[in-house]
Each structure stands twice: as structure tokens, then as C-alpha cells.
Amino acid sequence: xPKHIASGxxxxxxxxxxxxxxxxxxxxxxLNVNKSTLSHYLNGRNISLGSIEIAEIVREFxxxxxxxxxxxxxxxxxxxxxxxxxxxxxxxxxxxKDSCIGCGICVDTCLIDAIxxxxxxxxxxxxxxxxxxxxxxxxxTNSINILEE
Amino acid sequence: MAANIxxxxxxxxxxxxxAEEDRELSFKDESCVGCGVCESICPVGAIKLGSVGxxxxxxxxxxxxxxxxEKCVLCxxxxxxxxxxxxxxxxxxxxxxxxxxxxxxxxxxxxDDDTCIYCKACERACPREAIxxxxxxxxxxxxxxxxxxxxxxxCIDCGICEEMCPxxxxxxxxxxxxxxxxxxxxxKCVYCLVCKKACPVDAIMAACRTCSYGEYDLDxxxxxxxxxxxxDDDACVRCGWCEEVCPVDAAKVExxxxxxxxxxxxxxxxxxxxxxxxxxxxxxxPKSSAPGTIDDKLMKDEQFCIYCGACENVCPVEAIDVKRxxxxxxxxxxxxxxKSIDSLKTN
Numbered sequence: 463x464p465k466h467i468a469s470g471x472x473x474x475x476x477x478x479x480x481x482x483x484x485x486x487x488x489x490x491x492x493l494n495v496n497k498s499t500l501s502h503y504l505n506g507r508n509i510s511l512g513s514i515e516i517a518e519i520v521r522e523f524x525x526x527x528x529x530x531x532x533x534x535x536x537x538x539x540x541x542x543x544x545x546x547x548x549x550x551x552x553x554x555x556x557x558x559k560d561s562c563i564g565c566g567i568c569v570d571t572c573l574i575d576a577i578x579x580x581x582x583x584x585x586x587x588x589x590x591x592x593x594x595x596x597x598x599x600x601x602x603t604n605s606i607n608i609l610e611e
Numbered sequence: 612m613a614a615n616i617x618x619x620x621x622x623x624x625x626x627x628x629x630a631e632e633d634r635e636l637s638f639k640d641e642s643c644v645g646c647g648v649c650e651s652i653c654p655v656g657a658i659k660l661g662s663v664g665x666x667x668x669x670x671x672x673x674x675x676x677x678x679x680x681e682k683c684v685l686c687x688x689x690x691x692x693x694x695x696x697x698x699x700x701x702x703x704x705x706x707x708x709x710x711x712x713x714x715x716x717x718x719x720x721x722x723d724d725d726t727c728i729y730c731k732a733c734e735r736a737c738p739r740e741a742i743x744x745x746x747x748x749x750x751x752x753x754x755x756x757x758x759x760x761x762x763x764x765x766c767i768d769c770g771i772c773e774e775m776c777p778x779x780x781x782x783x784x785x786x787x788x789x790x791x792x793x794x795x796x797x798x799k800c801v802y803c804l805v806c807k808k809a810c811p812v813d814a815i816m817a818a819c820r821t822c823s824y825g826e827y828d829l830d831x832x833x834x835x836x837x838x839x840x841x842x843d844d845d846a847c848v849r850c851g852w853c854e855e856v857c858p859v860d861a862a863k864v865e866x867x868x869x870x871x872x873x874x875x876x877x878x879x880x881x882x883x884x885x886x887x888x889x890x891x892x893x894x895x896x897p898k899s900s901a902p903g904t905i906d907d908k909l910m911k912d913e914q915f916c917i918y919c920g921a922c923e924n925v926c927p928v929e930a931i932d933v934k935r936x937x938x939x940x941x942x943x944x945x946x947x948x949x950k951s952i953d954s955l956k957t958n
Contacts, residue, residue, distance in 0.1 A: 560946035563654050565686035570613060570630035581712050582945035602655045602684045603947070 470517025526594040568597035617680035642697035644890040646919035649689035657682035664925035714943035718867035722840040726861035733853035738892040741846035746838030753833035757802030765814035772806035850891035869937035870918035878930035885922035
């Protein structure tokens with residue numbers, strides 16, 4: 463069953479990526495799906511309508527639940543990152559305050575590698591950030607603010 | 612997220628977190644002076660200073676600091692603040708002292724081998740036993756010149772020369788009641804002529820060439836002492852005793868903190884906790900100058916103070932005030948780190 467939902471999520475992401483103009487070759491790499499399976503997806507075959515329906519419900523989850531859920535069933539970090547980026551369209555403004563001590567807890571916590579440390583301070587890439595707030599909650603100095611734009 | 616792993620080995624500990632980076636904090640109790648700088652700089656309150664007075668006085672067998680690995684976020688600030696390098700912090704195996712983005716206290720202690728005369732004054736003065744002077748002395752035989760010979764026919768085997776020789780250069784090998792060998796070790800003999808003067812039968816012919824002709828055939832280079840003065844960085848606390856006692860200014864010490872040490876002698880109860888805990892032998896009880904006189908209760912050699920604050924922490928009656936007015940540290944771009952380092956200054 464998790465595999466079916468995973469396929470559903472990949473299907474939803476693939477549709478978005480086609481719309482964004484990526485080739486099937488690129489998409490198969492980005493989602494870690496072989497090309498023929500992808501082609502079936504895009505032609506609406508070999509995927510049950512139920513899986514798509516559940517995937518669409520999952521897409522309505524909060525960003526945090528969506529990310530944690532996707533991360534758990536996809537088992538591939540790059541594919542998870544692609545799905546999160548394509549399915550969650552909200553933009554977030556991120557601020558790391560000067561009270562950041564550069565401990566790197568946020569870097570370790572972020573499931574989609576949106577954070578790096580530079581000069582003992584965390585830097586969050588707002589293009590990647592999905593607004594899950596996990597880093598903000600774990601930050602020992604409450605230095606992270608993530609707001610929906 | 613990866614949880615912290617704590618490993619305790621006797622009084623030392625390691626806390627480690629391995630995820631995107633491997634971060635590791637290691638504590639060496641032997642280097643720790645119990646100053647509490649780590650406790651005050653820790654941004655998450657994970658470090659607790661132990662009962663340093665009781666520990667230093669061997670009343671209890673415990674580590675000088677305790678860390679709560681659940682609270683520690685492995686930021687490394689304690690390591691940067693520690694004035695005696697008792698806390699080492701590494702990121703991916705590299706000590707942060709070698710990573711440019713991390714600030715670093717500026718302190719050093721060096722002994723210049725070219726200037727050093729290997730007198731060991733620093734080794735004796737160092738309160739942390741951090742200095743070892745390894746020296747090679749010149750050959751005694753190259754510093755004197757002369758001649759010595761014992762006429763075995765005249766010698767009566769009395770043993771007086773052997774007993775009197777201040778350099779233990781004469782040996783008599785008694786083989787039988789009347790059978791013996793007598794020999795002079797010319798590597799040891801300094802041609803002092805004591806044997807010659809003491810011999811009851813004038814069997815010893817000896818002359819000191821230096822006395823008669825001067826030192827023309829001695830090379831002053833043969834009298835040079837060579838060696839190496841080594842400072843154990845783990846034990847050194849940059850107190851400056853070596854610099855003060857060095858007769859040739861070969862030792863140079865730079866301290867990380869500047870400040871003031873103030874004693875309130877009205878409050879002092881002469882319990883001696885501060886004297887025992889001070890890593891720099893700054894504090895001492897004066898000897899009474901004459902019978903019946905009362906001197907100061909407690910005295911200080913402030914020039915050796917590193918303003919670590921260990922004495923203030925152990926004083927039970929708040930008779931000691933350590934002010935830190937300056938922190939010598941390499942710059943950091945991080946405002947929070949700068950603020951933490953500045954917070955070590957007392958107002």
C-alpha cells in the first residue's frame with residue numbers, strides 16, 4: 463500500500479514537472495523512476511485511480527505532515543526533495559536571527575537539505591524550504607522564523 | 612535526527628553527534644582548572660561546574676565539570692572559551708582551533724631554544740609541571756687538562772686517594788691480600804691534585820695544565836650545554852611564571868584574559884580553598900615576619916594571574932573578586948559568538 467501511495471505522489475509530481483517543461487528523461491532521474499514506468503504514469507496507465515486520489519489527499523496535508531509522510535514512504539532523498547518542491551507551492555520567507563550559534567542542529571534536522579552553515583550561522587534556502595518548521599522547533603536559541611508569504 | 616552519544620572514561624568524557632557533520636566535544640579533566648568559564652558561556656545551560664574545592668582537595672573523586680548530553684547542542688562555544696584547552700571540539704575530525712570561521716582565544720607560551728641556557732629555572736617554577744628541560748651536559752674531561760700517573764711500585768694500596776677523590780675517578784681492584792690494581796679514570800679526573808697531596812708515600816704524579824699554562828688548549832665550545840625546553844600544551848595555563856624566572860628572557864607568555872584580582876581581607880577566613888585551587892600559584896599565605904606579628908591574611912602575586920575565576924568560585928565567603936576586562940580573541944563574523952565571548956568580561 464505505501465508503494466501505491468508513493469506511485470501516486472510521483473505521478474502528481476511528474477504531471478507538474480511535465481507542465482514545467484522537463485523532459486521525461488530528466489523527470490525519471492529526478493523522481494528515481496525508470497523511464498517506461500514514468501511514461502505509463504504520464505499516459506494514465508498502470509496506476510490506480512485510488513492511489514492518485516489518496517496522493518491528492520496527502521497533498522492537502524500541512525507542509526510538515528506532507529514532508530514527513532513523503533520522506534517515510536519514498537525512501538529516496540532526492541526524489542523526496544523533488545516531490546516536495548513540486549507539490550508544495552507555497553513560498554516562505556525565512557529569517558535566521560543573529561542569535562544563531564551555528565550548532566548545526568537545523569542542518570541535521572532538515573529532511574530536504576535546505577540549510578547550510580556559513581560563518582557559524584545557519585542559512586536557509588527559501589527556494590527549497592517547504593515550511594515544515596521542524597528546524598524552528600528544534601533550534602536551541604529560537605533563532606529561526608519561517609513565515610508563509 | 613541523530614541523538615548525542617556520550618562516552619565517559621574515568622573523569623573524562625566525549626559527546627558526539629554524527630549527521631551531516633561529525634561533531635565531537637572531548638573533555639580532559641587533568642587539564643581542567645575548574646574555572647567555570649565553560650558553564651557561563653554555554654548557551655543552553657548544558658554544563659555544570661562541580662564542587663571544585665572539594666575535588667581539588669581530594670575530598671571527593673569526581674570530574675570537575677558535568678555535561679548534560681541531552682541539552683548539549685555541540686556548538687563548540689565552551690571549547691573556545693576554555694582558557695586551558697581542557698575542552699576540545701572537532702568538526703569532521705578537525706579541531707575548531709584550525710577552522711578559520713571559529714574564533715580562538717589568543718594565548719601562547721614559548722621558550723626560545725636559541726636563547727635558552729637550559730638552567731631549568733622555568734621547570735622548577737612552573738606550577739603545572741608543564742615544562743621539561745632536556746639537556747646534554749659537556750664532557751667533564753674536555754673542560755680540564757692535565758696529567759696524572761700512579762707509580763704502582765711505590766703505592767702501598769692504602770686506599771686514601773680512592774676515598775678522597777671528589778670526582779670518584781680512582782678505583783682500586785683488590786685481587787688478593789697483596790695483589791691489587793689501581794687505575795685513574797681520565798674522563799672523570801679534574802686534576803685537582805687532592806690525591807697527590809694526600810698520598811702518604813708520594814706515589815702519585817699529577818699536574819694541572821690549566822693552572823700552569825692557562826686554558827690555551829681548551830675549546831670554549833666544548834663547555835656549551837645543549838638541549839631543548841619543552842612545554843606540554845595540555846598542562847600549561849599561560850601563567851607567566853617561566854617568563855618571570857627566566858634569567859635570559861627566553862620564555863614568552865601571552866595570556867588570553869586581562870583583568871584584576873581583588874581580595875577582601877576583612878571577609879577572608881583563611882580557609883585556603885583559593886590557594887589550593889589556583890592553577891597559577893598566585894595566592895599564598897604569608898609567613899609571619901616576626902613572632903607575635905600579624906601579617907595580611909592572604910597575599911597575591913597578581914602578575915601570574917590568568918583571571919580564570921576559579922578562586923572566586925570556590926571562596927565560600929565572597930572575599931575574592933576576579934574582574935575580566937579584556938578577552939584576546941580572533942575575530943568572528945557571528946554576532947552571537949562575539950556576544951558570548953564579550954560576556955566573559957565582567958562589568
